Amino acid sequence: MNGQIKELQQQGSASAEMEIERLKHDYERSIQTVQQWKKMYDNLHQFCVNELLDGDHVGIPNGNAA
Numbered sequence: 001m002n003g004q005i006k007e008l009q010q011q012g013s014a015s016a017e018m019e020i021e022r023l024k025h026d027y028e029r030s031i032q033t034v035q036q037w038k039k040m041y042d043n044l045h046q047f048c049v050n051e052l053l054d055g056d057h058v059g060i061p062n063g064n065a066a
Helices: 002-058
Strands: none
Touching: none
16 A cells, blocks of 8 residues: 555656746747747837838828818
């Protein structure tokens, strides 16, 4: 009976280790995804700022022409 208990504990330990490795991998993938979203946000923000600033200087019509 003690042997069975030890075997179950070892199986549980191996399973827990596999779960930890899976979670580490998921965590790393999530961090990469967050970095990609931040980069896209930065690019979009910069684009919008440039469009607003360029629009003010170039004299682009605002659509209220008579």
